[in-house]
Amino acid sequence: MEQLSAFWQFLADNRSKLLELLLEHIGLTFLSLVLAAVVAIPLGIYITRHKRLAGAVLGIAGILQTIPSIALLGFMIPLLGIGLKPAIFALFLYALLPIIRNTYTGIEEVDVSVREAALGIGLTGRQILRQVELPLALPVIFAGLRTATVINVGVAALAAYIGAGGLGEFIFGGIALNNSVMILAGAIPAALLAVIFDQLLGLLQHSRLGNAGKMGRVALILIPLLSSSYFWPQAYGPGWKAGFDPEFIGRPDGYPHLVDTYGLSFNTTILSSALMYKAVERGEVDFIGGYSTDDRIKAYELAMLEDDRHAFPPYFCIPLVGEVVAREHPEVVDAVNLLAGRISDSVMTELNYRVDFDKVSPEVVAREFLQSLQLWRPDRAQGGERLAIGSKIFTEQYILVELFSQLINGYTDLDTDLKPGLGGTKICFDALRAGEIALYPEYTGTGLLVLLSPPQDTIQQVITEPDAVYHYVQRELAAQYGVKCLAPLGFNNTYALMARKEMAQRLGLEKISQLAGFSGQ
Amino acid sequence: MIEARGLTKHFGNFTAVHELSFRLEEGDTLMLIGPSGCGKTTTLKMINRLIAPSAGAVFVDGRNILEQPVEAMRRRMGYVIQDIGLFPHYTVAENIGVVPRLLKWKPARIQERVGVLLEQLGLPPAEYAHKYPHQLSGGQQQRVGIARALAAEPPIVLMDEPFGALDPLTRQQARRDFREIEELRSKTVIMVTHDIEEAFEMGSFIGLLDKGEMQQLGRPQELLLQPANDFVRAFLAEKAAQLELQAVTLADVFPELSIGERPDGIFLEIPSETPLLQALYQLARQGAATVVGLTAHHGQDRWFQLDALFELFRKTLRRWNN
Numbered sequence: 028m029e030q031l032s033a034f035w036q037f038l039a040d041n042r043s044k045l046l047e048l049l050l051e052h053i054g055l056t057f058l059s060l061v062l063a064a065v066v067a068i069p070l071g072i073y074i075t076r077h078k079r080l081a082g083a084v085l086g087i088a089g090i091l092q093t094i095p096s097i098a099l100l101g102f103m104i105p106l107l108g109i110g111l112k113p114a115i116f117a118l119f120l121y122a123l124l125p126i127i128r129n130t131y132t133g134i135e136e137v138d139v140s141v142r143e144a145a146l147g148i149g150l151t152g153r154q155i156l157r158q159v160e161l162p163l164a165l166p167v168i169f170a171g172l173r174t175a176t177v178i179n180v181g182v183a184a185l186a187a188y189i190g191a192g193g194l195g196e197f198i199f200g201g202i203a204l205n206n207s208v209m210i211l212a213g214a215i216p217a218a219l220l221a222v223i224f225d226q227l228l229g230l231l232q233h234s235r236l237g238n239a240g241k242m243g244r245v246a247l248i249l250i251p252l253l254s255s256s257y258f259w260p261q262a263y264g265p266g267w268k269a270g271f272d273p274e275f276i277g278r279p280d281g282y283p284h285l286v287d288t289y290g291l292s293f294n295t296t297i298l299s300s301a302l303m304y305k306a307v308e309r310g311e312v313d314f315i316g317g318y319s320t321d322d323r324i325k326a327y328e329l330a331m332l333e334d335d336r337h338a339f340p341p342y343f344c345i346p347l348v349g350e351v352v353a354r355e356h357p358e359v360v361d362a363v364n365l366l367a368g369r370i371s372d373s374v375m376t377e378l379n380y381r382v383d384f385d386k387v388s389p390e391v392v393a394r395e396f397l398q399s400l401q402l403w404r405p406d407r408a409q410g411g412e413r414l415a416i417g418s419k420i421f422t423e424q425y426i427l428v429e430l431f432s433q434l435i436n437g438y439t440d441l442d443t444d445l446k447p448g449l450g451g452t453k454i455c456f457d458a459l460r461a462g463e464i465a466l467y468p469e470y471t472g473t474g475l476l477v478l479l480s481p482p483q484d485t486i487q488q489v490i491t492e493p494d495a496v497y498h499y500v501q502r503e504l505a506a507q508y509g510v511k512c513l514a515p516l517g518f519n520n521t522y523a524l525m526a527r528k529e530m531a532q533r534l535g536l537e538k539i540s541q542l543a544g545f546s547g548q
Numbered sequence: 549m550i551e552a553r554g555l556t557k558h559f560g561n562f563t564a565v566h567e568l569s570f571r572l573e574e575g576d577t578l579m580l581i582g583p584s585g586c587g588k589t590t591t592l593k594m595i596n597r598l599i600a601p602s603a604g605a606v607f608v609d610g611r612n613i614l615e616q617p618v619e620a621m622r623r624r625m626g627y628v629i630q631d632i633g634l635f636p637h638y639t640v641a642e643n644i645g646v647v648p649r650l651l652k653w654k655p656a657r658i659q660e661r662v663g664v665l666l667e668q669l670g671l672p673p674a675e676y677a678h679k680y681p682h683q684l685s686g687g688q689q690q691r692v693g694i695a696r697a698l699a700a701e702p703p704i705v706l707m708d709e710p711f712g713a714l715d716p717l718t719r720q721q722a723r724r725d726f727r728e729i730e731e732l733r734s735k736t737v738i739m740v741t742h743d744i745e746e747a748f749e750m751g752s753f754i755g756l757l758d759k760g761e762m763q764q765l766g767r768p769q770e771l772l773l774q775p776a777n778d779f780v781r782a783f784l785a786e787k788a789a790q791l792e793l794q795a796v797t798l799a800d801v802f803p804e805l806s807i808g809e810r811p812d813g814i815f816l817e818i819p820s821e822t823p824l825l826q827a828l829y830q831l832a833r834q835g836a837a838t839v840v841g842l843t844a845h846h847g848q849d850r851w852f853q854l855d856a857l858f859e860l861f862r863k864t865l866r867r868w869n870n
C-alpha cells in the first residue's frame with residue numbers, strides 16, 4: 028500500500044517529465060519502426076523473387092537480433108555518436124527480422140493457384156504483387172510489424188543509456204538510485220505501451236480482409252504521427268552539452284547540487300556510465316560527470332575540472348574493519364594502515380588503467396605497487412586463521428582487495444580469502460557486520476550518505492569539509508555499529524566534471540567556477 | 549483463329565507433350581481429353597504462355613503469340629485454371645471485373661458486364677455480387693472463375709477442367725448454364741476434361757491425348773465411329789460402357805426419327821429395341837453416308853441417317869445428364 032501511494036505521488040510529482048519520456052519512447056519506437064518497414068518490406072518482397080538470397084538475408088537479420096542491445100549501442104557510438112541517431116539505428120536493426128520474415132512468408136503463403144490464375148488472366152508481376160500478393164500477405168506483414176513494435180518498445184528503454192531519452196531514464200535512474208518507485212514509473216508505462224500498441228495493431232490486423240486499404244490508410248496516418256512524437260518535447264537551449272549517468276542526475280548531492288553551487292546550467296543528456304567517457308571523447312558532449320579515479324580519464328585524454336567550491340561530497344577511500352577482527356587482530360589494522368595516505372588520485376587512476384587497459388591482473392598490479400613503495404613482503408602465513416576480504420564490483424575495489432590481502436599475508440600470521448565483486452554497498456556492509464567478511468574498502472561520502480544517512484542539517488554541517496566527514500563517519504560507525512574505520516588511503520574517488528583535455532586547454536579551463544563565464548560553444 | 553504447330557514440351561528427359569498440332573476457327577470448341585498426366589494442362593499453359601514450349605509455336609489470327617506483349621495477349625485469351633484460383637480478398641464482382649479493370653473499362657460498363665455474366669451463369673447479382681469466394685460453394689466458385697475468364701470478352705477461352713471438382717449433379721447444371729451462354733458461339737474454346745460425356749456434349753472437336761501425343765483429333769462422331777487406333781477404341785469403349793447409354797434405345801427416341809419420304813440409298817433394318825449407340829455403330833459399319841436406317845415400333849415406320857442419329861445421340865446425352 029505504501030509503495031502504491033508512493034508510486035502515485037511520484038507520478039504526480041513528475042507528470043510532465045513522465046509525459047516527455049513517454050512521448051520520446053513512442054517516438055523512438057515508431058520512428059525506427061517506420062524506417063525498418065521501409066527497408067524490410069521491400070527486402071522481404073525482393074527475396075520472394077530471388078529465393079537464393081532468402082536464407083542469407085533472413086540469417087543476417089537473425090544474427091543482428093541476437094546482438095545484446097547494450098553491445099549494439101556501444102558499437103554505434105563511434106559510428107553515429109550518441110542520442111537519437113544511434114538509438115534509432117539500433118532499434119531499426121532489431122525490427123528488421125520480424126518484418127522481413129513475415130513479408131517473405133506472407134507472400135510465400137499466397138496460394139499458388141491464385142498466383143497462377145492472376146498470371147493466366149494477364150496481370151503483370153507488379154500488378155500481382157500490388158493487387159494480389161501484398162493484400163493477401165498484409166495480415167501476416169502486420170503481425171510482423173506488431174512483433175517488431177513490441178520488441179522496440181522493450182529495447183527503446185535502453186536508449187536512455189545513450190542519451191536518447193525514453194522511459195529507460197526512469198528505469199535505469201531507479202536502478203542506479205535503488206528507487207523502486209522510480210523503476211516502476213518507467214517500467215509500468217513501458218509495459219502498458221507494449222500492450223496497448225500490440226492490441227491496437229491486432230485490431231487493425233484482424234479487421235476484415237476487404238479492409239486492407241483502410242488498414243493501410245490508418246497506419247499511414249498514425250505511424251508518422253507517432254514517430255514525430257519524439258520531437259514534441261525537445262527544446263534544446265544554448266549552453267554546454269553534458270552527459271551524466273542516471274545516478275548522478277538523480278542524487279541530490281549529484282547534478283542538482285552541482286548546478287546550485289556554481290549557478291550553471293547544462294543541456295544534459297543521460298548516458299550510461301559505461302558509455303559516457305566515449306561520448307565525451309568523441310565530442311558528442313562537452314562534459315561528463317565521471318568518477319575521479321576512473322582510468323578512462325587517462326585513456327581518453329580527459330581533464331578533470333577542479334571542484335573549487337566543493338559541490339561534490341568527498342569520497343575518500345577508507346578501509347572498514349569489523350568489530351571482532353579489529354579487537355582480536357590489531358596486527359591486521361596495522362598492516363592495512365601501512366597504505367594510509369599512500370595512494371593519490373592519479374596513482375589510483377594509473378593502477379586502474381594498468382588493469383583495464385594494460386590487462387594486467389589486479390594481483391600483479393597490487394604486488395608491483397607495493398614493491399615500488401618497498402612495502403611488499405612474501406607470504407608469511409602457514410595455514411593460519413583465515414580472514415575474508417570483500418569488495419564492491421568495480422576495478423578499483425578489486426585492486427584494493429589485493430593490496431589488503433598481500434599486506435595481511437606479508438605482515439601477519441593470518442591467511443586471507445578474497446571475496447571481491449559483492450553486489451553493492453549494502454551487501455558489503457551487512458556482510459561485514461555479520462562477520463562474513465573481515466574488511467572491505469569504503470568511501471567517506473558513502474559512509475555518510477548511505478550507511479549513516481543522518482538528517483539533512485547534519486549532512487550540511489560536515490559535507491564541505493573532507494576531514495569533518497571522515498571524523499563524523501569514523502565516530503558514528505564505531506558508535507552505532509561497532510565498525511572500525513581505518514585511516515584514509517589518500518585518494519578521493521568522487522564525482523568530477525570532466526572535459527576533453529584538448530578543449531580544456533584551449534579554453535584555459537581548470538576550475539568548475541570558470542564555466543560560469545562561458546555560455547557554451 | 550488459333551493454331552498450334554508441333555507444340556512440344558520436355559521436362560528434363562520426360563516428354564509431357566509431343567508435336568501437337570491443331571487449327572480452330574471462330575465458334576469451334578475443342579475438348580482435350582485423355583488419361584491423367586497425358587499433357588492436357590501443359591498444352592493449355594503453353595497456349596497461354598505460362599509454360600514456354602520446347603518446340604513448336606502457337607498462332608492467333610496468323611500471328612505468333614510470342615510476338616505480342618504477353619499480358620496483352622493473355623487478356624484476349626480467357627483462362628480458367630484447374631484450381632479456379634479466385635482472389636480471396638476480392639468480392640465476386642471484383643474478381644470478375646479484374647481484367648476489364650486492367651483494360652481500363654468504365655466502372656459502369658464493368659458493373660453491367662459482371663451483372664450479365666452472373667445472371668447467365670445462374671448467380672443472381674443481387675445475391676452474389678458482393679459475396680467473397682469463401683462464402684460460395686465449389687460449383688459457384690467454378691462459375692465465378694468462368695465469368696472472370698469471359699469478362700473482357702476474349703475471342704479465345706481456355707478452360708482447364710472447369711467442372712472438374714464438382715459433384716455430378718452440380719456439374720450437369722453448370723454445364724447446361726455454360727452451354728446456354730450465347731456469346732460462346734462466336735468464340736474459340738479449348739476445354740480440358742476427363743469426362744467423355746462432357747466431351748461429346750460440348751465439343752465440336754475432340755482431341756484425345758495419351759502420353760503427350762494426340763491419338764485422334766476430329767469431330768465427336770469420327771472418334772466414336774472411326775477410331776484412329778486401338779487406344780482410341782479402347783478408351784471410348786471403356787467410357788461408353790460406363791455411360792449407361794446402352795439403355796437408351798431407338799424406341800426411346802422414336803418420335804424424333806424421320807417419317808415419310810425416304811432418300812434413296814442402302815437400307816438397313818434395325819430393331820427398335822437396339823440401343824442408340826449400337827445403331828450408330830451398325831450404320832457406321834456400312835461405311836457410306838447414304839446408308840438409311842429403318843425401324844418399326846407399335847406398327848409405325850421411321851427412318852434415319854448417321855448424322856441425324858448422332859445429333860439425337862448428343863441430345864439424349866444432354867437430356868440424360870440434365
Ligand SMILES: Nc1ncnc2c1ncn2[C@@H]1O[C@H](COP(=O)(O)OP(=O)(O)O)[C@@H](O)[C@H]1O
Pocket residue numbers: 559562564583584585586587588589590591
Ligand atoms: N513442371 C513440371 N516438371 C516436371 N514434370 C511436369 C511438370 N508439369 C507437368 N509435368 C508432368 O507432365 C505430365 C503432364 O502433366 P499435365 O499436363 O499436368 O497432365 P494432365 O493431362 O493431367 O493435365 C505429367 O506426367 C506431369 O507429371
Ligand SMILES: [Mg+2]
Pocket residue numbers: 588589590630708
Ligand atoms: Mg490437368
